[in-house]
Amino acid sequence: MKTALALLVGSVMLAGAADAQEKTIRVSYETPPAHIKSRTIEFFKEELEKTSDGYFKVELYPSAQLLGPSEEVAATARGQIEMSAPYFSYIAPVEPLMNIYQAPLVFDSYEQLWKFLETDEAKALAARLESRNLMPTGYWFENPTRLWGKEPLRTLADVQGKKIRTVPSEILQKAVEAMGAQPTAIPGTELYLALQQGVADGAFTAPNYGLTMKYYEVTEAVTKLDLFLGGYLVLFNKRWYDALPEDRQQQLMDAVAASRAFNEENVQKDLAKVDDDLRAVGQQVIELTPEALAEFRDALAPLYGTLDPQIQAMIEQVRGL
Template sequence: MKKFLILLLTLALTLSLTACGGDTTGGESASDDGSAEGTTYSFTVGTNTAEDSVNQLLAEKFKELIEERSDGAVTVTIYSNGALGGDAELTESCIAGTVDFIIGMTGSLVNYIPEAALFDLPNAFPDLATAREVLDGPILADLQAAYEAGGLKLFGYADSGFRVMSSSKAVRQMSDFSGIKIRTMENPNHIAYWQALGANPTPSDFSELYMSLEQGTLDAQENPYDLIVANKLYEPQSYIIETNHLLHTLNMVGSKATYDALPADIQQLVSECAAEAHQYARQMADERIESQKATIQDAGLEIITLEPAMIQEMADTASNVYDLVREQIGDELVDELLAQVETTSAAE
């Protein structure tokens, strides 16, 4: 069904008058100043997450802002819950220009944008404030260049806080990780991390996760509270372990082909609205987390907060992931990130 929907969308885009990868109507050409007065644009935004998620809130805010500020010249249709495909399908469709924008986690982009592996460094950020300041800083331009080389336009970063582990088994000390069957993304760095801790990582599609946990073919998974609650992943589980091993970094990206074909005024509008929507998503992530924890505890789960010494032991045990990432993208970007984290942390 997902592939059928993608085919229908592609056919519709091909048969319509097209500018910048999105449908256009109006028939007037761009003016001398690069604007497209009289032309209308219809964009698609795809996500692979439930509607009750920060991803969805980011998409809805972008839609609200750009439709309002364009005075109706731009309309946005949001496809949630993987309606246009899983992470890989969405990314490939966006690069090809058959889906205009997608919103997802950086971890799903590594096979397409190697530099996104920067966000696979365990415990790279000591807290959310540091992470957000760094990602809004000079390193953003370097990452935007890397995304463009891969056919995607990066507009900024949001997050859903840190990723935690849900499990049918308690984890209170390092030995408790041994043999736990945990679902991971199709990401070699994530797999290497859990292997280093002694767990048994099993990559699988997100759409299959709930059933695998319910049937007991998996013991555990790792995601931010936002997605755990939105997709009710806590229901088949008994514990939440606050591993906080990775920032759940979100980004809205667009097809570079789509964006480059837009007139200058629409490009500016897309960039401004997307940047504002990312900031809004961060705010909403912060506001939602306490109620999400309460939902999980009301369902009878125990939330285990690990001691700082154990968090450090986990980071030390999985330090080989840093070597893997350096092999994939070189030292320059890794060193730049770590230096900016250190500088920002020291200034706070």
């Protein structure tokens, strides 16, 4: 009886330990607290902990305290963390078709992007990640990626020969090359110093992210060349997710969806005032003339023909939305 009791107590303790581990969701992300991504994740934490009556505990690791952005996807797949929301470009090495979201000057508006995300093709693309032990559950967004410059960049000729930063992404590096510039892949957390030290002459990054990271201290102007619309795919470790009861899985999905509604509203609010925010810190805000935008589009046109045929087909689908 003593042996049986000891085994029973041990099994209960092990079950309790496993249960406790399931309740903890560690989220690593690169943005500081004021950024829209951080605010969305904080909203997710509050929403999930409230609706699950404390079943889930969400541990936040902002500003790349735990992992760099290039490590988040692999760490989520391995189960080192339970959740991440990587920028589209960091998922492309795992699933190259995700480059549809990085294809330059393809999406003209968030409304067009949101329509595409509801298509069967977009849903099938996200589902491909499940074979990599990644469970996609929804999308969050941020401001469009625009061109920051240490000097004003108004035309294609102004960009040519410059060292221009992109996020680590083959398709974006090719886009910068097509413009006649020199691409350099630099994580956002290292970009301030790169601009300050002349490693980069300019950078493609979202204006609200640049404001948060104070890139205006080392640049002069932001050109409204919306190369692509920024976004994140919310991922969970699939084995961890599959082990949860169905009602708990639904609570996760509901919290991600509620966070998306919060995110969309605030992205639009940020975008509505971002030009004024930039001017307030001394940045020039450059509106491209139709002729200048046409030059950039013409320079990028040959790039589309080099993309995966499935991405080319999705681009044509997007243009029809």
